[in-house]
Amino acid sequence: MSNLADMLVYADINQLHKMAQLYQCECNSNSKHELIQAIMTTIHSKDTLEKQIESMSLAELRFVNSLLFEINRSYSLEDLLAKAQQSNKVVPITAETDKVKSQQQPRELISKLRHRGFLFNGHREQTKYLFHVPRDMQHSYQAMLKKKFAQQLTYTADPALYRDEQRLLQADITITLQFIKEQDVMLIADGSMYKRYLTALLEQLHIEEQLPTKVAWRFGYGRHFTHYPDRFSLLYDYCIAQKYIAEQVTGNLTLLAPGELRLLEDKEVQAASKWKAESMRLYVHWMKVYKKAIPNMPSLVTWIVQLADQWVTLDSLEAVLLPYLNDFYYEQSTDVFRKRIVKPMIHLGLLRYGEIEEAGTVIKTTSLCKTIVH
Incomplete structure (x- = not known):
C-alpha cells in the first residue's frame, strides 16, 4: 500500500484534473507536476479534509468506512461495486427520522472517491485493473472521523460497580467439555441436544441464559443458533470448529482427542499466554461466523x-x-x-x-x- 504522493505520480491526468477541480486548486492545469503539488498541499490541509467529510453523503461515508481499516488490500471493480451497493442500504438514523434513504449508484460512489483521491488504479500491468487506497489518506480519514464521532459521545466517570467477563468464556469451555465427557449426551434429529441435557449444562455455566422461545426467528449466527442461546451458541460453535467435540451420526455428542487435550491443558490455559491465545481464537471465530x-x-x-x-x-x-x-x-x-x-x-x-x-x-x-x- 502506497501513500498519496506515490499514487498521484502514476494517476491519469484526467483524474488529476477532476481532483484539482474538486479541491479548487489554483495552478497550471497543463503541468502534471504543478497539479500534483497543488493537490498535495490542499488535500493534506486539516480544514480541507474536515470540509470534505462534512460534505459527504451518508452513502459515501458508509462506503469510505468499509475501506477504512483494511490493510494491504487491492480491490477489483466487482469488490468495490459490492461494497458500494452495501453502502446504499436503507438505515435508521434517529427515533425522530424513522428511515432515511441514501441511494446513489455504486459506480457514482466509486467515481466520487476517485475524485477525492481516496481510490486509485494500480500503475503496473498486473494491477492496472485493481483499485488501491493511499495509506496516508486512510489514516487521515480515520483520524478525522474519530474526532467527529468523539464529539458526539457522552463520556462519564467510572461506575461504582462494573462487570468484566475476561476468562469466563474459557472457563465455560472447560465446563462444557467436562460435561460432554461425563454424560452420554443425546442429540435430536436436527442435531441439537435434548432439552434436559442442554438445561443441565446451562445451569453450570458462569453466565445465565434462557433457552430461545420457539416463536422467535433465529438464524444467521451459527449452526445451532436456532436452538441454543446466544453465548452458548458461540461457545458450542467454537468447540465444533476446534474439533473438541463432534456430532456423531449415531445421535451422540462426543469428546474428541483435541477436546481431551484441552481438558488436560486447562490449568495452562489459565496462564497469561495460553489464555490470550485462546481469546484470539475465540475472537477470530466470532468474527468469521457473524461477519456473514x-x-x-x-x-x-x-x-x-x-x-x-x-x-x-x-x-x-x-x-x-x-x-x-x-x-x-x-x-x-x-x-x-x-x-x-x-x-x-x-x-x-x-x-x-x-x-x-x-x-x-x-x-x-x-x-x-x-x-x-x-
Whole structure:
C-alpha cells in the first residue's frame, strides 16, 4: 500500500484534473507536476479534509468506512461495486427520522472517491485493473472521523460497580467439555441436544441464559443458533470448529482427542499466554461466523475499540455508529448493534460494562481488547 504522493505520480491526468477541480486548486492545469503539488498541499490541509467529510453523503461515508481499516488490500471493480451497493442500504438514523434513504449508484460512489483521491488504479500491468487506497489518506480519514464521532459521545466517570467477563468464556469451555465427557449426551434429529441435557449444562455455566422461545426467528449466527442461546451458541460453535467435540451420526455428542487435550491443558490455559491465545481464537471465530450477517463488522468493532477507551454511554455510542449498520432480516439495526456486536464483545472479555443511574449502561474496552483487535 502506497501513500498519496506515490499514487498521484502514476494517476491519469484526467483524474488529476477532476481532483484539482474538486479541491479548487489554483495552478497550471497543463503541468502534471504543478497539479500534483497543488493537490498535495490542499488535500493534506486539516480544514480541507474536515470540509470534505462534512460534505459527504451518508452513502459515501458508509462506503469510505468499509475501506477504512483494511490493510494491504487491492480491490477489483466487482469488490468495490459490492461494497458500494452495501453502502446504499436503507438505515435508521434517529427515533425522530424513522428511515432515511441514501441511494446513489455504486459506480457514482466509486467515481466520487476517485475524485477525492481516496481510490486509485494500480500503475503496473498486473494491477492496472485493481483499485488501491493511499495509506496516508486512510489514516487521515480515520483520524478525522474519530474526532467527529468523539464529539458526539457522552463520556462519564467510572461506575461504582462494573462487570468484566475476561476468562469466563474459557472457563465455560472447560465446563462444557467436562460435561460432554461425563454424560452420554443425546442429540435430536436436527442435531441439537435434548432439552434436559442442554438445561443441565446451562445451569453450570458462569453466565445465565434462557433457552430461545420457539416463536422467535433465529438464524444467521451459527449452526445451532436456532436452538441454543446466544453465548452458548458461540461457545458450542467454537468447540465444533476446534474439533473438541463432534456430532456423531449415531445421535451422540462426543469428546474428541483435541477436546481431551484441552481438558488436560486447562490449568495452562489459565496462564497469561495460553489464555490470550485462546481469546484470539475465540475472537477470530466470532468474527468469521457473524461477519456473514454483518459484513462491515470489523470496522464497527474497530470503532468501538477506538471510541470506548474511556467509560462511554452505550446510547451515545449506538447513536454514532448506527448509521453504518444495516438491519438483518428479522433484527433491527439497534438489536444487531447491541446483541450481535456489543454483547459478544462483553462475553469475549473485550468490554467491561456497568450502570450509572443518570447515564444508563456504560462500557469501556479492556487491555485484552486492545491487544486482540489491534
